[in-house]
Structures are given as C-alpha cells and as structure tokens.
Amino acid sequence: MSNKLSNRISLPIYFSLIIFFIFLITVVITGLLFFLAQVFGLLNEELAQDGFVLPIMVLIACTIIGTTISAITSRKMVKSIRIFIEATERLASGDFSMRLQLKSPPEFEILSENFNRMAEELGGIEILRTDFVNNFSHEFKTPIVSIKGFAEVLKNDDLTKEERDEYLDIVIEESTRLASLASNVLELTQVETQKILTNKMRFNVGEQIRQSVLLLAAKFEKKHLKLNVNIQDYELSGNKELLNQVWLNLLDNAIKFTPEHGEIEVNMKKNEDNLVILVHDCGIGIHPEALPKIFDKFYQQDTSHSTAGNGLGLAIVKKIIHLHHGTISCESIPLQGTTFTVTIPIGM
Structure with missing residues (x-):
C-alpha cells in the first residue's frame, strides 16, 4: 500500500519541485541582475523611485528568464515523451524487439517496465500466430x-x-x-471464443468415462491392449458434451502411443472438493523438452507427422478444462509412459 501511495504522489512532487526550482532560480537571477545593474549604475534613482516602471522591468525580466529556464528544463521531460512515442510507433509497426529504459520520474520507470512486458507478450503472440499459420x-x-x-x-x-x-x-x-x-x-x-461455460448440468462423470471406453473398444481390441479401469460414480456439474471430448481425446491419445499388447490405466479419486482423473499409458513417453509444448496448437512431438493426428486435441482439452475452472497436467518418462492428470471442482 505504501509503495502504491508513494508512486501516486511521486510525480506531483516531482513536478512541484521542478516548478519551485524554476521559480527560485528565476527570482535569484532576476535579483542578481538588478543588483549588478544598480552597482554599475545602470539604474538611476528616478527609475528606482518610480512605482510603475521598475515593477514592469522586473516582470519582463522574470518572464524572459523563467521562460528560458522552463524551456531548458522541460527538454528532458519532452525527450522522454518523444522516446515513448517513437517506441509505440515502432511497436505498432511490428517491431516487438523495442524496449524502453526510462528511469525518472518513478512513473516513467513503471511505464517502461509495463511497455517492455507488453512488447514481450506481443512478440510471443506473434511467434505463436506465425507457428499456427505455418x-x-x-x-x-x-x-x-x-x-x-x-x-x-x-x-x-x-x-x-x-x-x-x-x-x-x-x-x-x-x-x-x-x-x-x-x-x-x-x-x-x-x-x-467461449468465456462462460454454458449448458451446465449435473451428470455421472464415472458413467460418462465408461461410455467413452466403450466407444473406443474397437481401437483397444485392434492393438490388443489391456485396460485397467478404477472408476467410481461421482456427479459433476459441467458441460457434458465438452467433457466427453476430454475423455475421448485423452483415451485416444493413450491408445495411439501405446504399443501393441500394452496397458492403459484410468483412475479416479475424490480429493476434498475436487475430482481427479488420471489416464496413464505405457507408451513411448514425451521428451522433457517437448513436455511444456504439448498443449500448444498444432504441436506434435513426431515432427515427421507419421503419427495420426494434427496437434489440436490437447489444446482443445486444456481449454475445456479451464472453462470448468480445472487444471490438467502431464508427467512423462521417455520409453516408460505418460500420465495425464485432470482436476475439476465438483461443486463449481
């Protein structure tokens, strides 16, 4: 709270000090000039005693001196604003490498940090957009x-x-x-594009997962896979159709990357107010460098694209889980298998 307050008052104090010093310097220089003028006899007694001419001379001198000092001191502030304008123009033209290094006043330093963060985020979005298109x-x-x-x-x-x-x-x-x-x-x-979860209803998620397994039964049999299912009947509030896509996608991926005669496990447990579903396969696993990217659009660990799929399934799954205020994570060991963990609030 104190930092926010200090940031709020720092800029007004900064400008107030500038104005005070401009005024002080103007008065000192004007006084010094009139003192020297009197010492060298440039001011006669008639002008000094005149109640009208002398104040006008002082006013004119203060105006000229004050304006000159203000113009000089304001150059730094104007320069900072011009740097910021130039930076925004370069950013708008697509140069996301632009960074600001303004240090004073404190508000300008905060402005630089926010600008640099924005430029970095926009650069990342541009890279994702380019990758998506490609x-x-x-x-x-x-x-x-x-x-x-x-x-x-x-x-x-x-x-x-x-x-x-x-x-x-x-x-x-x-x-x-x-x-x-x-x-x-x-x-x-x-x-x-969906920000709010629609068509919410309470349904038996355990039964839904069992139905998903039955829908993929032909694929299980084709590869002679062993399936261990530990599913309980729990009710969940959510979009039934969207969550059905999640289970089908995770199970289909497990089948796809598990070798023939392999084993797939599906477990469910209740953890406080959350429901946790784990889908484990004994497949080829995911390389540690690839693990952070698996939820990106079109990302495929198999760069040869020889494996069926288009890299959109997990991106869809992650978004659906987030719409349900849940989380999804992945743990994998190369050549040993992969486990996806889905956590969804029960009473959302």
Whole structure:
C-alpha cells in the first residue's frame, strides 16, 4: 500500500519541485541582475523611485528568464515523451524487439517496465500466430496434395483391382484426416471464443468415462491392449458434451502411443472438493523438452507427422478444462509412459 501511495504522489512532487526550482532560480537571477545593474549604475534613482516602471522591468525580466529556464528544463521531460512515442510507433509497426529504459520520474520507470512486458507478450503472440499459420498450412495442404495425387493415379486404366483399392483407401484416409482437421479447428475456435461455460448440468462423470471406453473398444481390441479401469460414480456439474471430448481425446491419445499388447490405466479419486482423473499409458513417453509444448496448437512431438493426428486435441482439452475452472497436467518418462492428470471442482 505504501509503495502504491508513494508512486501516486511521486510525480506531483516531482513536478512541484521542478516548478519551485524554476521559480527560485528565476527570482535569484532576476535579483542578481538588478543588483549588478544598480552597482554599475545602470539604474538611476528616478527609475528606482518610480512605482510603475521598475515593477514592469522586473516582470519582463522574470518572464524572459523563467521562460528560458522552463524551456531548458522541460527538454528532458519532452525527450522522454518523444522516446515513448517513437517506441509505440515502432511497436505498432511490428517491431516487438523495442524496449524502453526510462528511469525518472518513478512513473516513467513503471511505464517502461509495463511497455517492455507488453512488447514481450506481443512478440510471443506473434511467434505463436506465425507457428499456427505455418502448421495449419502444412496440416491442411498435405492431405489435399495426397488426395490430388492419388486421384490422378486412379485415372490410369492399367491399375489392378488391388492397387485401385489401395489408392482408394489412402484417399479415404486422407479425406478423413482433412475432415478431422476441419472439425478440430472449428471446435478449438468455439471453445477459445467461449468465456462462460454454458449448458451446465449435473451428470455421472464415472458413467460418462465408461461410455467413452466403450466407444473406443474397437481401437483397444485392434492393438490388443489391456485396460485397467478404477472408476467410481461421482456427479459433476459441467458441460457434458465438452467433457466427453476430454475423455475421448485423452483415451485416444493413450491408445495411439501405446504399443501393441500394452496397458492403459484410468483412475479416479475424490480429493476434498475436487475430482481427479488420471489416464496413464505405457507408451513411448514425451521428451522433457517437448513436455511444456504439448498443449500448444498444432504441436506434435513426431515432427515427421507419421503419427495420426494434427496437434489440436490437447489444446482443445486444456481449454475445456479451464472453462470448468480445472487444471490438467502431464508427467512423462521417455520409453516408460505418460500420465495425464485432470482436476475439476465438483461443486463449481
């Protein structure tokens, strides 16, 4: 509180001191000039005794001297303002490397710190935007080019039935991938623009997770995965449809990165006023350098893009969890597995 108060009064005191010193210097210089003028006989007794001429001379002298001193002392303040204007112009033109180093008065130092923080945040947003556009272009272009190429090959009458079926399967797969990308981008846009959670209702989240497991049963069987589920029946208040996407996405990721005949665990526990859901797989794990980026849009640890997916699922999951005032975290050890932990308030 004292720091805020001192910051509030520092600028008025700063300007008050400047005005006081300008006034003091003006009076001293004016007095000194008239004293010297009298010593050297430049002022005669008639002027000194005149009650009208002398005050006017003093007023004119004070005005000239005061204006000159004010112009000189204000140059520093004006210079600081000009530096700030130039910095904002460079920032507006896209130069996010611009930084301010104003030190006085204290308000200008605070202004510099806030400006530098803003420039840093905008620079980070610009990098994310550029990465988003580049990744989106890559993810969107790749299946289109693939579909176009195989469609041209299918025009060849010399293809055998096996080759034609193989190429058609690839076209169908790439079309599905493209549709999934468009759907995920739409879902991400919807949840990102959503600030308030709508369509809230109380429902059995344990039953919902069990249904999600059943929906993915074919994928579990295809890879011969073992599933250990420790789920209780707890009621939760939230958007049922959005949370269903969370469980499907986390389970689908676990299946995707778990090798055949591997094991996946889903556990649930109640912790005070929160519900904690853990999804663990024994897959390839995530590299420590990649761990902080897994919730970024379009981020994929597999830079070759050989693994199915477009890097939007976890970004959607994180936003949905935040809409429910919850948290999601990830712990992973390369070649040993990954655990996602979702914590959601029960009575939100």
